[in-house]
Each structure stands twice: as C-alpha cells, then as structure tokens.
Amino acid sequence: MQISVKNVTYRYFEDQKEAVNDVSFDIEKGSYTTIIGHNGSGKSTIAKLLVGLLEANEGTITIEDKLLTEENVTEIRDIIAIVFQNPDNQFIGSTVRDDIAFGLENHSVAPKDMDPIIETFAELVDMTSFLNHEPTKLSGGQKQRVAIAGVLAMKPDILILDEATAMLDPKGKKEVMDLVRKIHQDEKMTIISITHDIEEVNFSDQVIVMNEGQITFNGNPSEILTQQKVLTDIQLDVPFSVKLATKLKDKGIPIENMLDEGKIINELWQYNLKK
Ligand SMILES: Nc1ncnc2c1ncn2[C@@H]1O[C@H](COP(=O)(O)OP(=O)(O)O)[C@@H](O)[C@H]1O
Ligand SMILES: [Mg+2]
Secondary structure: OEEEEEEEEEEOOOOOOEEEEEEEEEEOOOOEEEEEEOOOHHHHHHHHHHOOOHHHHHHHEEEOOEEEEOHHHHOOOOOEEEEOOOHHHHOOOHHHHHHHHHHHHHHOOOOHHHHHHHHHHHHHHHHHHHHHOOHHHHOOHHHHHHHHHHHOOOOOOEEEEEOOOOOOEEEEEEEEHHHHHHHHHHHOEEEEEEOOHHHHHOOOOOEEEOOOEEEEEEEOHHHHOOHHHHHHHHOOOOOOHHHHHHHHHHHHHOOOHHOHHHHHHHHHHHHHOOO
C-alpha cells in the first residue's frame, strides 16, 4: 500500500471532541479515492494530517514505507501534494510563471532549470498562453489549473484535492476534473479527492465516507450505491432507478439472475448521471 493510515486520532484542542477519531484506511498506488461526508466530518483534517500540516495525537501514517514524523515531513511533501478549495488563497507570484517558479524555488530547483519545467506543466494544464498574466485576473477554473500545475511541477506521486472544484462554476469544474482524470490516467498518479460530486464518486476505485470523525464506509462505488442507509445518512440522494432496482430485489424479483446486480446498478447510476 502506498498510504497506510492506522488508528489516527486528532483533536484541535485537548478538551474538544476528536475531529478525526480512530481512523484507519489504505490507499493503493495509482488508485483514485474519493472522500465524502458532511461538513465538519473530518475530511479536511485527514487531508492535513496526510500532508503533515497537522500531527496526529494518536496512530500512524505511512507513506511509501516512510513513517510520517516531524523530522521527515519535508521529504514526505515531495511525495504528496495538496490543492485546497479556495483558488485565491494559493497564489503568491505576480504572474502565473512566478507562481509556479515559487514552488520550484522551495524545492531547490536552480533558476536556470525552471523555465522548461514551468512551460511543460503550463502546457499540461493548458495555460501556456497565460504564463505572463496576473493570477488574480484568471477565472476560478484557470486558477485551480495553475495551482495544480504548480504542485505537479514538484512531481508528487500523490495528489490530494480538498474540494478543489467547490468554488468553481460548472465550466471551471469540468476543466479541473478533466485535467485531474487525465493526470490520473496518463501519469498513473494516485488521486485522493474530497468531493461532493457524485459523478466523481462513481468513477473512483475507492470511496471513503466520513461521519463525525469516523469512517462509516470504505469500498467501491457500486458497493456504496447498494447501501441506501449510508447514502441517506450522508444525504446523497439515491437516484430513482437505483431505488427501483433495490425495491425489485426486495420484492424478490431476481434482477441478479438477469445480470450481475452490481452491473445493473452501475448502469442505472450512469444513466441517471447522463440525464
Ligand atoms: N482550525 C480548527 N480549529 C478548531 N477546530 C477545527 C478546526 N478546523 C476544523 N475544526 C473542527 O474539526 C472538525 C472536522 O473539521 P474538518 O476536518 O474541517 O471537516 P470537513 O472538511 O469534513 O468539513 C469539525 O468539528 C470542525 O469544527
Ligand atoms: Mg473540509
């Protein structure tokens, strides 16, 4: 396993309830994992623990066989990168080029080597013609693509997106999601995405559901779609067709004899998303 989280607990204040409470999960190299759950369920806290912005009170996090500690947190940050929700909070440079350069500088890339790296990653996110633009003048989707270029230039193995598309309009959302899927497929990059987007959940390899600091479900998307209770708990509405399929099954209509049940539900789910 590329990431192994074991019995991790985190409290922001000693006398407060755990933000993350005895959480364990594994993530496979090259996989796409979505983390879903209500606001305040501990998703961002997990993300911050994974990149070493917070330190667990209890439990261990192992990334590529390295135990995450205060001493090796800088080393771990070469492996794992994060993009946050608000694109405006991630810019330091006065141009897109400066901004990507800033991250490289922090990773000790010599100034003379920077330009080709910057250009490669600007091209990957389709922002080449904006390199000399001010980041503040870009659209939300463009800003997040630049933020992604900035972290990818550091060549991480794992990319975490903490609701990275939440503040974007539908067009910006699509631009960023298409990019993330492309990176995942072409570069085999491990993706961990905290999201409310059910379409993203649907194409993930692994779905983790959080509730009040704990994991209430960890499995693949077709499994979760059959667990109406988990879906209702997290208020993701189950599409009508999935409800129908579940009802048919409850009434003893053997849909599993006609086809693999998971497959039917998956098909119905896909159909619902396309409507
Ligand atoms: N900086 C903070 N200081 C104190 N409590 C916090 C802080 N950030 C988050 N929390 C609390 O920790 C819990 C989990 O929050 P968070 O991880 O941000 O959830 P999510 O990302 O799922 O919305 C919540 O109860 C939240 O109020
Ligand atoms: Mg959050």
